[in-house]
Amino acid sequence: MSPLEDAGACFALEGELDAFTGPELREQLGQALAAGMCRLLVDLSGVEYMDSVGLGILVGMAKRAAEAGGGLAVVGPRDNVRRVFDVSGTRELLNVVDSLQDAQSRLGPATQTGEEG
């Protein structure tokens, strides 16, 4: 099992995250939460662009994950994406970190996996 699976559900995103592509992310994260996966890792290292649409989805899902007893962490955003977190003051709330190891330590030890078993 990879560190990612161990944390619940991991989403490695690529490309641009805006009002056109955001709905897909919202659906995927929403499905994971609905399936009982409340520990969400969102790997943004492959994302070249993000605006308030992506930010809003992440903030909303982080709240829902926390309410379900888990949390959400954002891993490895590029400088321009990191700036969106910094300017909006959401870096702590969204557990923005550089590595998967950091993300896991933020979310605590895994108690369940995202896989059925």
Place this chain on the structure above:
Amino acid sequence: MSAADAGVIEMKVPCDPRFLSVVRLAVAGAAARAGLAVAEIDDVKVAISEACTNVIDHAFVGPAASASATFTVRINVGEGELRLEVLDEGAGFDPKHLPAATVENAAERERGLGVFLMQGLMDEVKIESAPGSGTRVLLVKRQAR
């Protein structure tokens, strides 16, 4: 053409989020032409997207809805300064009644941080609107000295 119009590019954009990346690309090119640095161009890309996303989400809803709705992006390429205008003839709103841009509100609505980001990323942001009169958003970014 007056000197003031010498560096003006105007785009008519369909109200469809598919074209947000096209607007960003054009505006990024203009920002580079204005002499802005890479990090400044990144800021401009987010700000113009926020303004356009707001038009797409809000300007042509309800009684103002139209499948063929468009809006205008006007780019003024200055020396060390980029001025952007986003103009729509949609429903308009009272700028005094924008919901508070807080992370708590954003968590509920999964939206609402766009104007806040624009203000944080640009040197100047002006929003002019009134119910029934459309909306004009002015965004200015200047080269750091």
